Structures are given as C-alpha cells and as structure tokens.
Amino acid sequence: MKKTDQNKALNTKIAITGMGIISAIGNSVPENLEALLASRSGITSISSLQTHHANSIKVGEVKLTNTQLIDILNIPKNSVFTRTALLGLYAAKHAVSSANITSVNAYKTGFISSTSVGGMDKTERHLKEFSSNRESQKYINSHHAGDSTQKIADALGITGFVTTISTACSSAANAIMLGARLIKAGILDRVIVGGVDPLSKFTINGFKTLMILSDSDCRPFDADRTGLNLGEAAAYLVLESQDIIDKEDKKVLAYLSGYGNANDAFHQTASSENGDGAFLAMQKALKMAQLDPDEINYINAHGTATANNDLSESVAIKRVFGNSVPDFSSTKAFTGHTLAAAGAIEAVYSVLALQENVVFPNLSFKTPIATTLLHPVTTVKRKDIQNVLSNSFGFGGNCSTLIFSK
Amino acid sequence: MKACYIHSAVSISAQNTFETVFNLSESKPLTSRKANSNHPPYKTYIAPAALRRMATGVKMGVTTGKKALEKANITMPDAVLTGTGMGCIEDTETFLNTIIANEEAYLTPTSFIQSTHNTVGAQIALGLKCKAYNNTYVHGALSFESALLDAKLLINTDESQSVLVGGVDELGKEFIDYTILVEDQNNGVKVPFSEGASFFVLSSEKQEKAILLNSLKTYSNLTEQEIPKVLNAFLLENNYQTQDIDAVICGNNGSVSDSYYNQARAVFPITTSQLHYKHLFGEFFTASAIGLFLGVSILQNQHIPDALVLGDYSKNSLKTIVLYNQFNGRDHSFILLSI
Amino acid sequence: MSNLKQELKENIIELLNLEEFSVEDINDNDALFGDGLGLDSIDALELMVMLDKDYGIKLTDPNEGKEIFQSIAVLADYIEKNRSK
Incomplete structure (x- = not known):
C-alpha cells in the first residue's frame, strides 16, 4: 500500500451492525434504552452473593440467576x-443475532472479549475444595481470564x-x-x-480496601460524591468491514470513527491531578x-463517582x-x-444516543x-447528535477513548 | 506495509538465560514438578520503593522489559504490550486467601491492587513515565501471541516505530498445584510447570542483527487433521515452502496433545532441524515467549544448542525458523522468523 | 510508650515490606510520608487496617490518616489515647 492509501485505511470508519447487552437496567438493548429514558437506576442492595459488606454497599446486579441464564442459553x-x-454468551448471542448474522464463518470473523475477574466467581467459592472435591475441580481450568472468551467463541462457532x-x-x-x-488491516x-x-467477593472486597465503595447510590461528578457502586454486566458489538456492508447492503447502526489509548504513567491506581x-x-x-472538539455533541464520561476519578476526568475534559x-x-x-464491561456497556449507550x-x-x-x-446533564435531553465521545479509564493508568458517529 | 524487525530479546527463565550470553551448554532438563525461574538480583534493576510491592511476575517483567529496551537502545517505546495467562496469581492468591481466612475483615489493598492483570504493563509504563499506547492480553496460551500480534500490527501500519512487547507468568504457590492435579487426571502436561518473562523490542527499522518477524497467526481451535493444511497455507501466504524452513521449534510438553506437534513436524523435510524447549524451560501460558526468544537467539548466533534438538538435525545455515505452539489441543500459534 | 514505638516500627517495616530499613533507621520524629520513609496513599490504607486490627481504632476517612501518620511519635501518642485493645 502507498503511504496515502494506508493513511486512508487507518482513518476509515468502522461500521457497527449489531449490539447485545445485559446489565442491571435490562436484559436487552430495548430494556436498557427504556430504563435510561425513564431515568430508572438499577442500583440496589446486593442479593446474588453472600458478603459481610451487604449492608454497607449498593450494587448494580443483573436480575437473571445462573440457573435462569443456563436455561435461556440452552x-x-x-x-x-x-x-x-x-x-458474556448471553450478550454476545444478542449482538450476533441483531447483526443478522446467520453463518458466522461466511467471513473472516474474530472474537475479542475482555474481563477483569475471569472465572473468579467460581474460584472464590471453590478454592479450598479444589484439592479434594471432584465437583469443584471442574472450575480449576475456568479461573483464567481466557476461559470465558473461549467458551463464548466456541458457542458462537x-x-x-x-x-x-x-x-x-x-x-x-x-x-x-x-x-x-x-x-482496517484486513486481518479480519x-x-x-x-x-x-x-460481581464477585474479590472485587467487592478489593474496592472496599481502597475505601472507594459508596454505601448509597453513587453520585458521579457531584462535589459530595462518596465513591462508586460496583455493577455486573456484559455487552458486545459487531464490527464489520465496509466490503461486507456494501456486499450485503447491511444496515449500519453507527460508526466507530476514532479511538485513542494512552497511559497516565502516574500511579498504580490513582489518576493524575492534570488527567x-x-x-x-x-x-x-x-x-x-x-473532528474538532466542538463537533462532539455528547460525552459519555467514565465518571465512576470516586473523589479521584471525577476530579481528574473533569480537569482532562476541560x-x-x-x-x-x-x-x-x-x-x-x-x-x-461494571469494570471490564464498562467500555462496551457505554459503547452501546453511545450508539443509542x-x-x-x-x-x-x-x-x-x-x-x-x-x-x-462542571455540570453534567441531569435529565433526558433530546437534541441532534452526530458524534459521541466515550471515556474508559482503569487501574495501571490505562486510559482509552472511543468516538462514535452517525 | 512496513516490515517488522525484532531488535532485542531478553528472557528470565528456569535456565540461565538472563545474565549470560546465549549458551545452553550448561543447561539441564528440569526434574521437579514445579521449577522456579533462575532469578537475577532484582535490586540491581528496580528501585527499592517500587520493588517492595512487586510479586515475582512483576519483578521478572519489569526487569526483562528494561533490559530489552537497553539492548535495543530505546529509551522510550511507542507502545508497551504485555501478555500473561494467569496474571498476577501470587497476589490473587494472597488476597483471595485473606478474604477467606479473615471472613472479609481486616483486608488491605496492596495485594488487590497488584493482582490486576495489567500490573506488569502498568509498572513498566510508570517506571519509564511512558504515556504511549499500553495494552495487556490475558488469553491463556495465546496471551503472548496476542500481544505480539498487536505489536506487529502497530509496526506494520506505521502507528509505532518501536514497541516493547513481552509475555510473563509467575508460578504462584497454590493454584499451580490444582492445575497439576487436573493435568495429571487428564494425561496432560508432563514437563514441569514453570515461570518466566521474555520481552522484545520490535521496530520498523532494519538493523544488522535484527530478525524479521515475517508472520504470526493464531487459531482458537483446530483439529489435528487440519494442522498440515493450515501450516502449509501459512508458509505459502508468506511465499515459503516447507523445504525453505531451516528449523521448526515446537512446544512439546509431554501431554497427549503432543500429537499435534507430530502432525506439524511431519510436514517438514529431513533438512529442517526439529527443536523443542519445554523440557528445559517448563510449561506455562506464556512459555511460547521463550520459544520466540530461542528462535531469535538461534538466528542471531547461527547456532542451535544441542539441548534443544528433538529429532532431525541439519547443519544447514540458519535463515528461516517456524514456531508452533498450542495448549491441550487449543490456542494454536504459528510464527515465522527470518534473517 | 517506647515499647509501643518499637512495636510500631517493627510492624510497619514488616507490613509495608520496607526491606531497606531497620528499626534503628527510623527516628521517632521522622516523616513517614513524602521525604522521610517515602510512604504513599496505599501505605496509609494499610496503616489504617493495622490501627483497626491491632489497636481497635476505626478510621473511616483516609484524610484522617494524614494527621495521625505524621511520625512514629504522633502515631504512638494517638494510639495511646484512643486504643480499645
């Protein structure tokens, strides 16, 4: 490729043709949208797992139990x-069917997932039985972070x-x-x-030790914010090349028009003062x-409601x-x-916006x-939106921004 | 598309690979079921204030990363990419066991913070004050290969001029025994389980001793019967044929799935040297990064250590090497290197 | 009191993995954070758990710690006045 062609290729927008989501505010894209438009939070007391902190935290739980998910997913x-x-499989299946994909291997198709806890939900329950209990031992190999990804990919073919x-x-x-x-590189x-x-006891206790869990509903960007609520969720998007869109005359939900990844290189957990x-x-x-900054119509901020993140993010936005x-x-x-899911959950919300x-x-x-x-928008606001910028920042200084466009 | 060269390769492993020049003549097959790395004195490489919180994997990763940059004369890479299969399992075990033992009381943050999968990449960035692209891959036996693929892509597309990429896993104290239990139940891995870190500097600049990373391809799932077809196609895509390959390095670990390697090795003629390494370096999710370290070293030194020879051995000049790795029949990777 | 100071120094070295320090290296009035021992915000959280576990003192706001963790002398004094075990 010539340099100019290559630059063009690198700047191509990528089409989003499908989305699937399951979160505390709904088990589908329409349910999530409905709750967002109704300003209906999914934050509640914890019921899905036993923890000593049950009375001092609030969480965003998915309403379906494992047994229900196993039934639904067959x-x-x-x-x-x-x-x-x-x-993950629940949301990924929704994404694939919403993109009207019938034959997954008709094109070079890949699967990229992310998770922070991997199989920790089982590990933390079975760890001390791994050496002796045959029934528990089946979860030994599901601990590592790649296991859920592999299972989802296998189920999708x-x-x-x-x-x-x-x-x-x-x-x-x-x-x-x-x-x-x-x-863009033509690999897929x-x-x-x-x-x-x-949700897992591991992350609940981890964030508890950092003293950044709120005992009430979290209040992003508020001066009196008291920390975050942990949530559980999964979301996937289907990205397709322009060739497929043209060939199959596919409906495009939105485009991924820009992205950036940088490291704060400041502290293992905290964000720097200047963001x-x-x-x-x-x-x-x-x-x-x-795009110029004034072409962004909406920022879906990271906004965890911790003292540190919201201040640092506000400074960076300014x-x-x-x-x-x-x-x-x-x-x-x-x-x-929702930790490792957050970037995908908020990508779905950006496309909906x-x-x-x-x-x-x-x-x-x-x-x-x-x-x-800075004053965030506090009620549902209708207006023409062409470009949405979505932020996701993590421990280890990992900062990423995505831009979605019509 | 820009070509992608490997400018430096540094490894801490169960053998003496870090502090000496590449020479495996003193190396011995591992005999215990678990083998720790041959650790250098980390105080020489990492400031005490940073070192005091670091578990084994972070120390190994930061130290090899630092030396890889030094060897390539790079002070600030354009990207830092890490692969780790089990992540920071030592601190994960510590925090998990404290939750269980103290029934969620009196927990302290350090082991939780350090248990995050991206700790090695983050600590490298922090040490260098490197604000560039930073990513961590955690996909079992493809963790390192995924990081390498991302790194190669950055170079190929001219997004980066130099990239630090590596794979790291630590043995840990508890979970590894459960893993061994499962492997023993399933006629799995026979070589010892081990640990290590291998880091590389990739660059678009062609240098005298640089090794060309021609191609890298990964598959989540392949049948044994598909291996010859896939391998031949991989070579053909890169305009090579089996007789052009001077050595093939396979990840044999003694499990029943070594049959996949037999399929791959059978593709090559007698003039292709057949090598293995996990009997010396042990098995772990990012052990294949040591395979790449060996491939690079062999091409640079034009010498195959006897201890690595598995089957046929040819004394041809060494220009092109293929690496093949998989774990229990899943997570296959093919890498093509040349000078 | 001096026993408590000695105990605190030993515990802090052990707890925070300050391998390069010995009890003799830490003076009662040395700053624990910043230029002194070089402790940081994560260490402050560790020390808060130590206060709770060893001395029955519960702090809920990390900012409270800043005053108390000035030096071994200040910390020992605070513990003497507030300990419940």
Whole structure:
C-alpha cells in the first residue's frame, strides 16, 4: 500500500451492525434504552452473593440467576460455565443475532472479549475444595481470564482469531479498538468485541480496601460524591468491514470513527491531578476521527463517582474542550461500575444516543465540584447528535477513548 | 506495509538465560514438578520503593522489559504490550486467601491492587513515565501471541516505530498445584510447570542483527487433521515452502496433545532441524515467549544448542525458523522468523 | 510508650515490606510520608487496617490518616489515647 492509501485505511470508519447487552437496567438493548429514558437506576442492595459488606454497599446486579441464564442459553447441564461466561454468551448471542448474522464463518470473523475477574466467581467459592472435591475441580481450568472468551467463541462457532484483553476498567474499550484495527488491516472482515464482568467477593472486597465503595447510590461528578457502586454486566458489538456492508447492503447502526489509548504513567491506581492519560486518549481519538472538539455533541464520561476519578476526568475534559464543554453524563449511576464491561456497556449507550438523538442523564447530581464547576446533564435531553465521545479509564493508568458517529 | 524487525530479546527463565550470553551448554532438563525461574538480583534493576510491592511476575517483567529496551537502545517505546495467562496469581492468591481466612475483615489493598492483570504493563509504563499506547492480553496460551500480534500490527501500519512487547507468568504457590492435579487426571502436561518473562523490542527499522518477524497467526481451535493444511497455507501466504524452513521449534510438553506437534513436524523435510524447549524451560501460558526468544537467539548466533534438538538435525545455515505452539489441543500459534 | 514505638516500627517495616530499613533507621520524629520513609496513599490504607486490627481504632476517612501518620511519635501518642485493645 502507498503511504496515502494506508493513511486512508487507518482513518476509515468502522461500521457497527449489531449490539447485545445485559446489565442491571435490562436484559436487552430495548430494556436498557427504556430504563435510561425513564431515568430508572438499577442500583440496589446486593442479593446474588453472600458478603459481610451487604449492608454497607449498593450494587448494580443483573436480575437473571445462573440457573435462569443456563436455561435461556440452552447450555448442557454438565458443562462448566462461570457467571462470566454465561453473561458474556448471553450478550454476545444478542449482538450476533441483531447483526443478522446467520453463518458466522461466511467471513473472516474474530472474537475479542475482555474481563477483569475471569472465572473468579467460581474460584472464590471453590478454592479450598479444589484439592479434594471432584465437583469443584471442574472450575480449576475456568479461573483464567481466557476461559470465558473461549467458551463464548466456541458457542458462537468462531474458531479463528480469538483473544482476551484485561486493562482493568478500560478493557472493553481496548477490545473494541483492537477489533477496529484488525478490520482496517484486513486481518479480519468482521469481529465481535466487548466485555463482561460479574460481581464477585474479590472485587467487592478489593474496592472496599481502597475505601472507594459508596454505601448509597453513587453520585458521579457531584462535589459530595462518596465513591462508586460496583455493577455486573456484559455487552458486545459487531464490527464489520465496509466490503461486507456494501456486499450485503447491511444496515449500519453507527460508526466507530476514532479511538485513542494512552497511559497516565502516574500511579498504580490513582489518576493524575492534570488527567494527562485521559487528556491524551481524548486527543488521539479526536485526531483519528478528524473532528474538532466542538463537533462532539455528547460525552459519555467514565465518571465512576470516586473523589479521584471525577476530579481528574473533569480537569482532562476541560483541557480538551476549554470553556465549551459539550453535554456530558456518566451512566454509572444506572448500571454501577461494571469494570471490564464498562467500555462496551457505554459503547452501546453511545450508539443509542446517536440513534435516538438523546443525552442520557447523570443521576443523583446536585452540586458541581468546586475547582472545575462542571455540570453534567441531569435529565433526558433530546437534541441532534452526530458524534459521541466515550471515556474508559482503569487501574495501571490505562486510559482509552472511543468516538462514535452517525 | 512496513516490515517488522525484532531488535532485542531478553528472557528470565528456569535456565540461565538472563545474565549470560546465549549458551545452553550448561543447561539441564528440569526434574521437579514445579521449577522456579533462575532469578537475577532484582535490586540491581528496580528501585527499592517500587520493588517492595512487586510479586515475582512483576519483578521478572519489569526487569526483562528494561533490559530489552537497553539492548535495543530505546529509551522510550511507542507502545508497551504485555501478555500473561494467569496474571498476577501470587497476589490473587494472597488476597483471595485473606478474604477467606479473615471472613472479609481486616483486608488491605496492596495485594488487590497488584493482582490486576495489567500490573506488569502498568509498572513498566510508570517506571519509564511512558504515556504511549499500553495494552495487556490475558488469553491463556495465546496471551503472548496476542500481544505480539498487536505489536506487529502497530509496526506494520506505521502507528509505532518501536514497541516493547513481552509475555510473563509467575508460578504462584497454590493454584499451580490444582492445575497439576487436573493435568495429571487428564494425561496432560508432563514437563514441569514453570515461570518466566521474555520481552522484545520490535521496530520498523532494519538493523544488522535484527530478525524479521515475517508472520504470526493464531487459531482458537483446530483439529489435528487440519494442522498440515493450515501450516502449509501459512508458509505459502508468506511465499515459503516447507523445504525453505531451516528449523521448526515446537512446544512439546509431554501431554497427549503432543500429537499435534507430530502432525506439524511431519510436514517438514529431513533438512529442517526439529527443536523443542519445554523440557528445559517448563510449561506455562506464556512459555511460547521463550520459544520466540530461542528462535531469535538461534538466528542471531547461527547456532542451535544441542539441548534443544528433538529429532532431525541439519547443519544447514540458519535463515528461516517456524514456531508452533498450542495448549491441550487449543490456542494454536504459528510464527515465522527470518534473517 | 517506647515499647509501643518499637512495636510500631517493627510492624510497619514488616507490613509495608520496607526491606531497606531497620528499626534503628527510623527516628521517632521522622516523616513517614513524602521525604522521610517515602510512604504513599496505599501505605496509609494499610496503616489504617493495622490501627483497626491491632489497636481497635476505626478510621473511616483516609484524610484522617494524614494527621495521625505524621511520625512514629504522633502515631504512638494517638494510639495511646484512643486504643480499645
């Protein structure tokens, strides 16, 4: 390829033709949309697992139990599916069918998933029985992060390129990004991308030790925010090459027009005061999408409602957008922070924002942060939306930004 | 598309690969069921303030990463990519056992923070103050290959000029025994389980001792019967035929699935040297990164250590090497290297 | 009191893996954070759990820790006044 052709290829928009989601606010794309438009949060007390912290935390739980998921998915009773694999397969199947894919291997198709806990939901229950209990031993090999991905890929019939990404809370955004790059490079024609994380005692206790779990509904970007609510969810998107779109005259839901990945290189868990990583990720994404900041109509912020993230992200947003910060909100007050799934959940919401021409509200916000004075959108706002920017930041300084366009 | 060269390769492994020049003449097959790495003195490479929180894998990863950059004369890479199959299993075990033992009370954050899969990549970025593209792959026996594929893609498409990429896994203390239990029940891995870190600097710049990373392809699932067809197609795509390949390095680990390697090896003529390495380096999800380290070293030194020879051995000059790895019949990877 | 200080120094070295320090290296009035021992926000969380576990003192706000963890002397004084075990 000549350099100019190559640059053109790198700047091609990637078509999104299907989406699937399961979260605390619904078991399908329409259910999620309905809850978002009704400002109905999915944050509740915890019921799906036993923890000593039950009275001091709130979470975003998926309403379906493992048994219900196994029934719905028609999974043979003796197979070894962690909750991670079950939630992931549920959402991935929805994504594939919404893209009207009947023969998954008609094109070079890949699967890229992300997770932070892998099979931890089973490991933490069975660890001390692994050495002696035959029934527990089947979960030994489902611990590692690639297991759920492999099970989902097998169930979808994908045998070629399959991989898993884990960059903490930015994981799914990086899975979406890799998928787009593989299509641009011609390595794949079609790729199902996204992420999944179930609730686990491991993450509940982990975030508890960092003292960043709120005992009430989380309040992103509020001056008096008291920390995050953990959530569980899975979401996948189907990305397809322009060739497939043209050949099959496929309906395109939206395009992935830009993406950026940068590292804050500041601290293992905390974001820097000037939000450098976030700033660089947003800048890279805008450059790739060939958009000026004022062409972004809505920012779906990372907005976890921790003291550190929301301040750092606000500073970074102001550095990119100056005094004309576009309408923005964090949807984590609906779903909780779904960790490695968050980037995919919010990608689905970004596409919905484009399709419906709506800014989703940032629930539970009252007072702006004194030093940045940013006001998120707090009620459903209808307006023309051409480009949505979505942020996902994680431990280890991993910062990623995606831009979705009509 | 830009060509992708390997400028440096550094490995900490169960053998003495880190501090000496490449020479396996002193190496011995591993005899215990679990084999720790031959660890260098990490204090020489990592500041005490950072070192005090690091588990084995992070120490190995940060140290090999640092040396790989030094050997390639790179101070700041354009991307840092890591692959790890089990992630930070030591700290995961620590935090999990404290949750269980203390019934969720008196837990402290350090082991939780350090248990995150991207800790190695993050610590490398933090140490270098490197704000560039950073990603971590965690897909079993394709963890390293996925990182390598991403790295190669960055170079091929001219998104990056130099990339630090590596694979790392630590043995841990508890989970590994469960893994061994399962393997023993299923006629699985016979070589010892081990640990290690191997990091590489990839670049678009052609240098005198640089090795060309021609191609890399991964498959989630293949049948044994498909191997010859897939391997031949892989070579053909790169304009090679089986007789052009001077050595094939397979990931034999003594399990029943070594039959896949038999299929692959049978594709090559007698003039292709047949090599293996896991009897010396053990098995773990990113052991194949050591395979690549060996492939690169063999081409650079124009010498195949006797300890690696499995079957046929030819004394031809060494120009082109193929690597094939899989784990229990899944997660297949093919890599083509040349000078 | 001096026993408590000695105990704190030993525990902090052990707990925070401060291999390069010995009890003799830490003076009662040395800053624990920043330029002194070089501890950071994660260590503060570790020390809060130590206060709870060893001395029955529960802190809920990480900012409270900043005052208390100034030095071994300040910390020991706070523990003497507030301990419940």
